[in-house]
Amino acid sequence: MSSQTLHIWSAILFVAALAVAGEVLIAAGMRQLGDLDDIRAHSGILGAIRAVLTNMKFVVGALCMAFNFFAMLFALSIADLSLAAPAIASLTYIGNAIAAKLFLHEKVDQRRWLATGFVALGVALLAR
Amino acid sequence: MKHKLKPSQYAVLVAIMLTASVGDSLLSRGMGQVGQVDAHHLGLLWHALFNPFVDAGIVLLIGFFACYTAALSWADLTFVMPATAFGYVVIALLGRFWLHEQLSLSRWAGIGLIVCAVGFVAGGPSRTEHHELDQMDSGVGR
Numbered sequence: 094m095s096s097q098t099l100h101i102w103s104a105i106l107f108v109a110a111l112a113v114a115g116e117v118l119i120a121a122g123m124r125q126l127g128d129l130d131d132i133r134a135h136s137g138i139l140g141a142i143r144a145v146l147t148n149m150k151f152v153v154g155a156l157c158m159a160f161n162f163f164a165m166l167f168a169l170s171i172a173d174l175s176l177a178a179p180a181i182a183s184l185t186y187i188g189n190a191i192a193a194k195l196f197l198h199e200k201v202d203q204r205r206w207l208a209t210g211f212v213a214l215g216v217a218l219l220a221r
Numbered sequence: 222m223k224h225k226l227k228p229s230q231y232a233v234l235v236a237i238m239l240t241a242s243v244g245d246s247l248l249s250r251g252m253g254q255v256g257q258v259d260a261h262h263l264g265l266l267w268h269a270l271f272n273p274f275v276d277a278g279i280v281l282l283i284g285f286f287a288c289y290t291a292a293l294s295w296a297d298l299t300f301v302m303p304a305t306a307f308g309y310v311v312i313a314l315l316g317r318f319w320l321h322e323q324l325s326l327s328r329w330a331g332i333g334l335i336v337c338a339v340g341f342v343a344g345g346p347s348r349t350e351h352h353e354l355d356q357m358d359s360g361v362g363r
Binding site for chain 1: 257259289291292293294295297298299300302303306308309313325327328330331332333334335337338339341342344345
């Protein structure tokens with residue numbers, strides 16, 4: 094593997110890892126809060142927004158997503174869009190499923206693994 | 222454990238699919254008009270804020286983030302993910318039937334796979350049992 098290829102794939106992995114960290118933290122934060130509809134019914138839309146924005150996991154997750162956006166711009170500047178975009182999207186979907194099982198303890202059954210694989214492959218095919 | 226979604230929750234999932242795909246398309250169209258931004262032309266980013274397509278795209282993507290966050294408050298991450306992926310299908314179909322782009326065989330295959338994935342997950346529960354949630358349901362975690 095040439096150093097250029099290694100460089101490109103490290104960037105792709107880094108961007109996907111940031112996306113997974115961001116999405117899992119946001120999901121964990123929202124799970125901690127519970128159904129937003131209930132919070133809104135109880136303390137209004139402003140109360141719901143306040144509850145979300147004061148949740149640490151959500152805030153750190155959102156920061157990861159913002160950082161991911163800029164890291165993505167950097168990755169796209171060194172790799173071709175036709176390689177980077179589908180690779181990052183596919184790896185993010187698979188990483189999310191693994192992280193959801195490990196950290197969020199979601200029951201990722203056969204049906205969901207299959208769906209994750211199909212999505213990852215489908216996105217890669219669509220972006221060709 | 223919740224299996225059934227309310228009509229308003231289906232509406233949120235549809236909004237996720239539409240806002241993400243249309244928002245991305247608008248941003249891409251707007252940035253195409255603004256021109257290529259690199260380290261020497263960072264000022265163009267400021268310029269981009271005055272492009273109506275970029276503005277509309279940003280508004281839709283903020284809406285997407287709000288809907289996505291709301292969905293994660295009542296559904297699993299692995300349930301919401303295929304719904305967000307369906308946005309790619311919407312973009313491809315918009316390209317085919319609205320912009321009259323030609324879709325290659327591999328793109329049709331990609332569309333088929335994502336549609337199947339959404340079908341698999343939509344038939345299952347939106348939230349699976351896990352310890353933390355059981356505690357919350359019984360009121361201990363609140």
